[in-house]
Amino acid sequence: MTTLVVAEHDHASLKGATLNAVTAALACGSEVHVLVAGCDAAAAAQQAAQVSGVTKVLHADHGALAHQLAENLAALVASIAPAYTHVLFPATANGKNTAPRVAALLDVA
Numbered sequence: 001m002t003t004l005v006v007a008e009h010d011h012a013s014l015k016g017a018t019l020n021a022v023t024a025a026l027a028c029g030s031e032v033h034v035l036v037a038g039c040d041a042a043a044a045a046q047q048a049a050q051v052s053g054v055t056k057v058l059h060a061d062h063g064a065l066a067h068q069l070a071e072n073l074a075a076l077v078a079s080i081a082p083a084y085t086h087v088l089f090p091a092t093a094n095g096k097n098t099a100p101r102v103a104a105l106l107d108v109a
Helices: 016-027 042-049 070-083 093-105
Strands: 002-006 031-038 054-061 086-088
Touching: 002 016, 002 070, 016 031, 016 086, 031 042, 031 070, 042 054, 070 093
Parallel strands: 002 031, 002 086, 031 054
Antiparallel strands: none
16 A cells, blocks of 8 residues: 655645645555655655655656646646555645545546
8 A cells, every 4th residue: 555645835845734644644554655746846855755754755846836736736646646545635725625626537536
């Protein structure tokens, strides 16, 4: 079992809600991968790699992800989600906006 956590960040550092989502993923007893999607977010990706329990960091760097719009992020997450048993989002406005879009794209809503 592998869980994907979709990171929320400000391009320079992770937001606390991402760490909460990683903790929840670890409680599931699975391997945890973190997706850091943005533009020029290498610093946030490096920070994600230092989080205890995270075994892999996926860094998607593209101009279309600069503002972390739900539509763009959902398409990216939906394209890699089939490789995971669970996909977790931080319990924030952005996470609550993106998660249902991913579910709809995967037809699991």
